[in-house]
Amino acid sequence: MMQERRQFFRFLFEASATLTQQETIWPTQIYDLSLNGALVSKPEGMIVTSQPLTLDFSLNDSEINITMQVKVVHERNTLLGLACEHIDIDSISHLRRIIELNMGDTSKWDNELNAFIEIHDKEPAA
Template sequence: MNERRQFSRVLFSNQAQLCCQDAIWQTKLLDISLNGALVETPANFTPKSQQLQLSFTIPDSDIQVQMETELVHQKDNQLGLACLHIDVESISHLRRLVELNVGDPTLLDRELTLFIDKRNPEK
């Protein structure tokens, strides 16, 4: 099987929230990348849209990371979320989190460039 993944995933077990319109679900973040996340399917999860806001606090800090995501797959009690939009402050914190866990700044710089290019195709 060919690996299509372009972004390094970091195992990151942490409490998180998913929001869709006026509904909020508590969930557990399983892994994270610059381009999305994998979370546990929350109890009573019935979103009215595929677009969800994911938010979590980095442990031992008051740093909140938020990203607008799209539900791209749901399998084995897990939700795969693709990042649609993330603010500059959140991406800075997420980049640092991934950097600390990947350990290869060159790889991370390549992924960050790819992340930016995917969102600015007119470049």
């Protein structure tokens, strides 16, 4: 039996988005989302590198935009698993609301946020 390694609540979330790397912008589709990343379609013609990317998307029927700096953590067929490296305060506030609505239990948000901070607050080993 395969052990679940995900620490963060993931939920189905379909939205059009863009991935930007330096001057190149690719259209993509988000399939699921979490506080720590997303599963997206691999843009046609994109060659995956270790360079950072920006994932940018709007919430359906609104002007609310979410932007996060991400890195590719896995590639399977036509899908890319992205891990969040940085997210601004406005984007995380909007993402919080989406996650709370999908969790159905807003008390779990604090656990998610604490885990996210712990992972992203660690200093790299010297």
